[in-house]
Amino acid sequence: MTTTPVVRAEHLRKAYGSTVAVADVSLSVERGEIYGVLGRNGAGKTTTVEMIAGLRRPDGGTVSVLGLDPTTHAAALHQKVGLQLQESAMPDRLRVREALDLYASFYADPADPADLLDLLGLTAKRDAAFKDLSGGQKQRLSVALALVGRPELAILDELTTGLDPHARRETWAVVEAIRDAGVTIMLVTHLMEEAERLCDRIALIASGRVAAVGTPAQIVALAHGEQVLRVRPAAPVADDVLLAALTGVPGVRDARVEDRALVVHGGGAVVQDVLVALARHDVRTSDVRLERASLEDAFVSLTGVGPDDPAPALQTAGSATEV
Numbered sequence: 001m002t003t004t005p006v007v008r009a010e011h012l013r014k015a016y017g018s019t020v021a022v023a024d025v026s027l028s029v030e031r032g033e034i035y036g037v038l039g040r041n042g043a044g045k046t047t048t049v050e051m052i053a054g055l056r057r058p059d060g061g062t063v064s065v066l067g068l069d070p071t072t073h074a075a076a077l078h079q080k081v082g083l084q085l086q087e088s089a090m091p092d093r094l095r096v097r098e099a100l101d102l103y104a105s106f107y108a109d110p111a112d113p114a115d116l117l118d119l120l121g122l123t124a125k126r127d128a129a130f131k132d133l134s135g136g137q138k139q140r141l142s143v144a145l146a147l148v149g150r151p152e153l154a155i156l157d158e159l160t161t162g163l164d165p166h167a168r169r170e171t172w173a174v175v176e177a178i179r180d181a182g183v184t185i186m187l188v189t190h191l192m193e194e195a196e197r198l199c200d201r202i203a204l205i206a207s208g209r210v211a212a213v214g215t216p217a218q219i220v221a222l223a224h225g226e227q228v229l230r231v232r233p234a235a236p237v238a239d240d241v242l243l244a245a246l247t248g249v250p251g252v253r254d255a256r257v258e259d260r261a262l263v264v265h266g267g268g269a270v271v272q273d274v275l276v277a278l279a280r281h282d283v284r285t286s287d288v289r290l291e292r293a294s295l296e297d298a299f300v301s302l303t304g305v306g307p308d309d310p311a312p313a314l315q316t317a318g319s320a321t322e323v
């Protein structure tokens with residue numbers, strides 16, 4: 001039996017002036033899943049979910065959320081979609097319970113604020129002012145506010161950024177509890193570990209496009225399946241001739257010449273295919289080395305971001321690998 005996806009986005013595109021934030025994004029989120037939108041800073045994740053939430057009008061493509069078009073059914077979707085955006089700010093002196101009561105007043109049938117405080121571990125902080133909350137407590141309050149309208153879909157953007165590992169883990173448990181309560185979740189993150197731990201499926205976004213979609217295991221397998229082949233021609237061959245020999249070879253994701261050796265990143269039967277292609281172009285090889293790519297190599301390759309790209313290098317925050 002097939003069910004209608006909660007979110008269906010097809011060929012979304014959005015530019016800010018000459019900056020193309022989202023070039024071509026298609027994805028579909030099924031009911032009840034935690035769907036990760038994973039990518040580096042600036043990859044286009046926030047712009048994508050803002051279009052899904054109806055906060056930005058796409059320049060191209062279509063979006064359907066719970067069967068409705070967010071640009072024309074904003075009011076109806078406001079009642080059904082909970083949104084937690086990056087770094088939500090509140091007036092300093094607003095108390096936790098007051099914030100919840102205020103947001104609850106926007107909805108016809110809000111959740112019980114006491115239940116939400118309980119779910120998010122904020123009951124002891126109900127009378128605390130916003131400015132006196134820790135980073136993790138502020139984040140959890142922003143999630144409570146996103147849930148107060150009893151949404152069918154919750155969009156959580158960079159939920160654990162800036163949190164220490166303990167607060168991060170607590171927040172992850174909350175996300176799982178929300179899903180167990182029947183809410184479909186879109187989780188925007190640049191933390192590989194977070195996506196791996198929480199998400200049923202992940203769309204890996206790079207340069208405004210979907211680089212890969214799959215379960216965390218599939219994405220990791222894809223990443224770990226990455227190979228790096230280093231081939232040195234037996235006699236000098238011009239760089240462009242070497243690279244031209246690889247045109248159309250399946251499995252090749254990146255190729256360059258380094259110190260007269262051809263360095264190829266790819267997956268599948270890339271080793272065999274590259275050697276056959278070189279032989280076909282009469283390039284004899286004197287030295288062939290196969291390296292298993294690091295996770296960093298694999299993600300660079302999967303996301304199509306080269307080492308000379310101005311994007312920040314991969315970092316490790318706590319134990320999480322950042323993409």
Ligand SMILES: Nc1ncnc2c1ncn2[C@@H]1O[C@H](COP(=O)(O)OP(=O)(O)OP(=O)(O)O)[C@@H](O)[C@H]1O
Nearest residue numbers: 016019020021039040041042043044045046047048
């Ligand atoms: N309001 C805006 N005006 C102009 N450019 C913008 C605007 N919002 C985003 N951009 C640019 O669009 C690109 C994608 O940004 P976006 O925020 O969607 O990416 P992201 O993957 O969510 O990154 P981050 O995690 O850093 O928020 C970036 O180059 C960003 O600088």
